[in-house]
Amino acid sequence: MCSEPKPLRPSRWSQQRTEQIADCRVFEVRRHDLRRDRDGKEGSFYVIHAGDWVNVVGTTTNDEILLVRQYRYGIGDFTWEVPGGVIERGEDSVAAGERELQEETGFIGSGARKIGVCRPNPAIFNNTCHFVSIDKIREDHPTDWDEHEEIETKLVPVDEVLAMLRQGAFSHAMTQAALLHFFIDRDQVGSPAPR
Amino acid sequence: MCSEPKPLRPSRWSQQRTEQIADCRVFEVRRHDLRRDRDGKEGSFYVIHAGDWVNVVGTTTNDEILLVRQYRYGIGDFTWEVPGGVIERGEDSVAAGERELQEETGFIGSGARKIGVCRPNPAIFNNTCHFVSIDKIREDHPTDWDEHEEIETKLVPVDEVLAMLRQGAFSHAMTQAALLHFFIDRDQVGSPAPR
Numbered sequence: 363m364c365s366e367p368k369p370l371r372p373s374r375w376s377q378q379r380t381e382q383i384a385d386c387r388v389f390e391v392r393r394h395d396l397r398r399d400r401d402g403k404e405g406s407f408y409v410i411h412a413g414d415w416v417n418v419v420g421t422t423t424n425d426e427i428l429l430v431r432q433y434r435y436g437i438g439d440f441t442w443e444v445p446g447g448v449i450e451r452g453e454d455s456v457a458a459g460e461r462e463l464q465e466e467t468g469f470i471g472s473g474a475r476k477i478g479v480c481r482p483n484p485a486i487f488n489n490t491c492h493f494v495s496i497d498k499i500r501e502d503h504p505t506d507w508d509e510h511e512e513i514e515t516k517l518v519p520v521d522e523v524l525a526m527l528r529q530g531a532f533s534h535a536m537t538q539a540a541l542l543h544f545f546i547d548r549d550q551v552g553s554p555a556p557r
Numbered sequence: 558m559c560s561e562p563k564p565l566r567p568s569r570w571s572q573q574r575t576e577q578i579a580d581c582r583v584f585e586v587r588r589h590d591l592r593r594d595r596d597g598k599e600g601s602f603y604v605i606h607a608g609d610w611v612n613v614v615g616t617t618t619n620d621e622i623l624l625v626r627q628y629r630y631g632i633g634d635f636t637w638e639v640p641g642g643v644i645e646r647g648e649d650s651v652a653a654g655e656r657e658l659q660e661e662t663g664f665i666g667s668g669a670r671k672i673g674v675c676r677p678n679p680a681i682f683n684n685t686c687h688f689v690s691i692d693k694i695r696e697d698h699p700t701d702w703d704e705h706e707e708i709e710t711k712l713v714p715v716d717e718v719l720a721m722l723r724q725g726a727f728s729h730a731m732t733q734a735a736l737l738h739f740f741i742d743r744d745q746v747g748s749p750a751p752r
Contacts, residue, residue, distance in 0.1 A: 542734070
């Protein structure tokens with residue numbers, strides 16, 4: 363069938379101007395006026411500027427994963443997630459994962475390391491989300507919640523977390539991605555399941 | 558160690574007022590003034606209202622996945638992703654997946670079905686992203702790009718897509734989640750890899 367020719371590669375765009383549209387505390391909305399390098403075509407696009415995020419898959423020596431449940435204002439409902447939060451300016455992402463785990467749940471562990479990364483939405487967000495694995499976690503510190511936080515915690519065996527994932531129990535895209543990287547890290551993605 | 562008592566369950570919040578902060582074409586930012594049901598504590602939170610999204614994992618009869626590459630304004634760089642877009646008001650999510658696949662890539666297929674769903678960010682977004690699988694895809698129609706779209710397409714064998722995923726080639730969280738649901742649907746998550 364006849365189809366219009368596709369460009370070999372999409373073009374890059376260069377920023378001409380940028381203007382703040384709204385300051386929303388945990389993010390800022392800016393309008394970017396861009397020009398396409400190939401042909402000078404102009405367009406304005408809204409971009410949400412936010413700090414980088416970190417999500418933590420913490421496991422106990424019994425191969426349980428620590429889950430948190432909280433009320434989420436965006437959807438107006440409760441979610442089960444892995445712990446996480448905003449990385450402070452200049453803070454290392456792995457250190458931020460350890461801090462968020464401790465603040466939200468009171469758990470600490472060892473062997474914290476990066477297992478993956480994503481861009482939450484490259485079309486409209488400028489930020490990055492880091493995924494951190496922490497081993498041998500155990501309840502140790504008191505929690506240190508932000509003003510509006512109330513966080514329920516639960517330790518769930520890895521196999522049950524996988525069953526919950528299959529059943530759609532984790533709605534948050536960052537938690538789905540965190541668990542994807544966790545199972546990739548354990549070499550448990552892509553092989554055929556036992557019959 | 559002494560720890561403050563945790564509430565058995567986090568509390569729900571009720572909306573008192575809402576106000577539009579910014580209209581950004583593909584999304585709207587609103588401030589929600591909420592009150593916590595348990596104790597009447599008040600707080601204001603910014604929520605991004607957006608239409609629902611759909612992402613499509615399309616496979617050929619040769620077990621290849623169709624990938625798209627485009628310039629993304631949020632991060633100011635190119636990304637490899639699975640095709641996707643915004644579901645129109647009242648449109649069925651599976652039908653939207655078929656439409657987006659055809660418009661972005663010119664491919665059509667059969668057996669389109671839902672394989673998963675996520676909330677892109679329950680903390681600050683109100684919307685849902687649907688994941689759709691389409692089989693036996695083939696190039697058929699001309700593309701029908703939006704005004705600023707330029708989309709490169711590539712068919713990649715499923716095993717290579719998995720290798721790309723492991724290597725971090727897919728930054729977009731929605732693409733990572735789409736592939737997670739695709740591999741869950743194929744029963745390829747959670748089993749030990751062959752040694």
